Amino acid sequence: MTINRRLFIGTAAAASATLAAPMVLADGHAEPRVVVIGGGAGGATAARYIAKDSKGAVDVTLVEPTRTYFTCFFSNLYLGGIKQMDDLGHSYGGLAAAGVNVVHDWAVDVDRDAKTVSLAGGATLGYDKLILSPGIDFVxxxxxxxxxxxxxxxxxxxxxxxxxxxxxxxxxxxxxxxxxxxxxxxxxxxxxxxxxxxxxxxxxxxxxxxxxxxxxxxxxxxxxxxxxxxxxxxxxxxxxxxxxxxxxxxxxxxxxxxxxxxxxxxxxxxxxxxxxxIPAMKAGRIAQIAGVTDGNWAPVNAADMSTKADADVYVLGDASQQGDMPKSGFAANSQAKVCANAVRGALTGSKVFPAKFANTCWSLIDTNDGVKVGATYEATDEKIAKVDGFISTTGESAEVRQTTYEESEGWYAGITADMFGAKV
Amino acid sequence: MKSIKWFSLSVAVSVFVTGAAAEVVGDPERGQQVYKKCASCHMVGPEARNRVGPVLNNILSARAAGVPEFKYSEAIKEAAQDGLHWTAETLDAFLQDPKQMVPRTKMSFRGLKSEEDRIDVIAYLASFSGGAMAAQVDEGFVISADILAIEGDVEYGEYLSSECTTCHQESGSDDGIPAIVGWETDDFVTAMHAYKQKNREHPVMQMVTSRLSNEEIAALAAYFKSLEN
The missing domain is CATH 3.50.50.60 (FAD/NAD(P)-binding domain)
Structure with missing residues (x-):
């Protein structure tokens, strides 16, 4: 009986994948264009997945001012002397190899009517879909x-x-x-x-x-x-x-x-x-400039991370106001993959599967004393809603804590490969 | 005869599948005795450090020559660049005659001629390999043949896999979280259901699998198997 019920749910979930009719492009340009602003856990992941999975059918441009991205996650381990700064730096070479056009410049303006992004260097980029993953600024x-x-x-x-x-x-x-x-x-x-x-x-x-x-x-x-x-x-x-x-x-x-x-x-x-x-935070400035914020953050639809303000503008990660997920690199990476699947579907008619999100945050207390907290989430009409979760417990053995720390190192290697492509 | 086929997972979890022929698997306790031949050069376990040979924790499914700060021979580094990963099969071949498989390896060991010794020592090493590999399930853990027979949808598996690849690398590299690329689909499905039914310890994996349907697990198994080449 259990098996039958699960079979049914599984089939229903798979069947609810939809084939979207490809979007009609504004001025008849050949390939649909996606501009991603911000090359961190949300933006780099979204850019890489759209480029990789569309196999050249979508023109993806990532706008990111820095040439080497230093992760904020694991930076505390640098303060503690456990990691070196070089361990935290990542180049965008892997994204270029995946077919992403990486532009090292600042995005200074968004015109949502004309569907363009202006760069500090003077260039203007047209988009069909715009993904903002600008991280945080301070209030x-x-x-x-x-x-x-x-x-x-x-x-x-x-x-x-x-x-x-x-x-x-x-x-x-x-x-x-x-x-x-x-x-x-x-x-x-x-x-x-x-x-x-x-x-x-x-x-x-x-x-x-x-x-x-x-x-x-x-x-x-x-x-x-x-x-x-x-x-x-x-x-x-x-x-x-x-x-x-x-x-x-x-x-x-x-x-x-x-x-x-x-x-x-x-x-x-x-x-x-x-x-x-560490002051109070708000969405990175370009989200405010684009006019998709309400108060400090940008409200989004849980199913695809599109903003409440504009169906063709998406906000990922820390800058978004999505519901129950914490603001973390893991969460941004998770949201980026849901968004990439939806954006690609909208632009090329590829299959769109139901949204699923997850997060785990590891913290290091002392050498080999790691703890973690995590949860899974689903999209509801109102928000990204928590489904299930766990947290490390007090009094765990040294072996468990060491395993947790080693796992966090594995996660760091995993998520950075997922963001930037495998290190060559 | 002891069988190598089932090894990669079944040595670690002693899986018994209803409907499938009974498989004899490696005995890690006997493997610990065999391992004494290795122990003069190699350490394994929580306190292990590199000695004459590298630490052997997480050796199963790891890329060859992958232990940090160990000075490997050029020969084994070249083999690693050519894609050598340590699976039950490759370890079995290496341990039988190291110099035949990797000429000019620094490992001065004439090899384990007995297949039983090799299978058992690999079973012993598997118990120190990774969170997933080291996890044990009860001997009576059973997955029905119906579930194992579900054909996975590779395309759906590719989408679902993005939830896995935040931690488990698509390239098959293992830097502290086990590689899951190229597993036999039966092993993969059994491991996922063991987590889902809380028969295998790991809070993240139990949580992630708790909401995967049988079809989704089959889809993931099919997708990760397809990445093998």
Missing amino acids: DNAVAGWDLNAQNAMPHAYKGGSQTELLKAQLMAMPEGGTFAMVAPPNPYRCPPGPYERVSMVAHYLKANNPTAKIIVADPKPKFSKMALFQEGWADHYEGMIDWIGEDFGGGNVSVDPSGMTLSIDDEETKVDVCNV
């Missing part, structure tokens, strides 16, 4: 005393690359017994466990190099992702080093002075040596 005046001009004195290090290197340099230059402060962000933000993995990796570095140093975390939230796992790990590995001040203790009432290097929590001022300010 103005989110932390009193901090703006982007202060990002050298008080780095956010929440975009991979130079900011991460700056924070690492400041961590290494801390005086003996000094204070590392973090201002954690309010929900929703990129990588929910990220700030707390960072605290762990900073503590890991300090324990070996500056063991009398202290870490203060000012947090506007009363609780955070994997909280019990992190707090157990902090007590086990870094006892007495980390002072987490949550919302209930004034962690949300914060101001900073980047010139004087002070942090004020609930009107109590502290002199700090490093101050990692």
